[in-house]
Amino acid sequence: MIFKRVGDGRPYPEHELTTARDWAAIAPRQVRLSDLVTTKRTLDLDTLLTEDSTFYGDLFAHVIQYQGVMYLEDGLHRAVRAALQQRMMLHARVYVLDE
Template identity: 65%
Template structure:
């Protein structure tokens, strides 16, 4: 399996970071794909192609660290591409809550 788990919600509290500009203040770091829990179980093209998605905006996926678990909030398309290239580590912005 690529990820630690596939989730379908965001179990952590609202963090207030919405736009790529908000997230740009969080420095990227390396994260193992096998340590991530997704917050969506499907890849929605409408969301992917939205102007606020990391497809157009931020180059790094957005991860929230909460209660010892890393949740992949945005950028599942980048994580999947990384896995398809047989890599197990990705650079992501990790917000500690």
């Protein structure tokens, strides 16, 4: 199993991180793929296979930690690519959302 669970949607409330600048304020760290719950059930293969898929976006995945669970909000293609390369860790910006 690559991920802890494959989810469909965001079970956490809205947060204030809406721009790349907001996310950039959070230092990236390593997270285990097996600790992540996805918020998307499907992946665009073009995004996965393109060499410059991060050219216009953040280099790091975006993770929301809510009620002790880590949700992969953005960067599913990065996570799958890491798994295909047999890496168990992913560099991500993790935002802890306390309600």
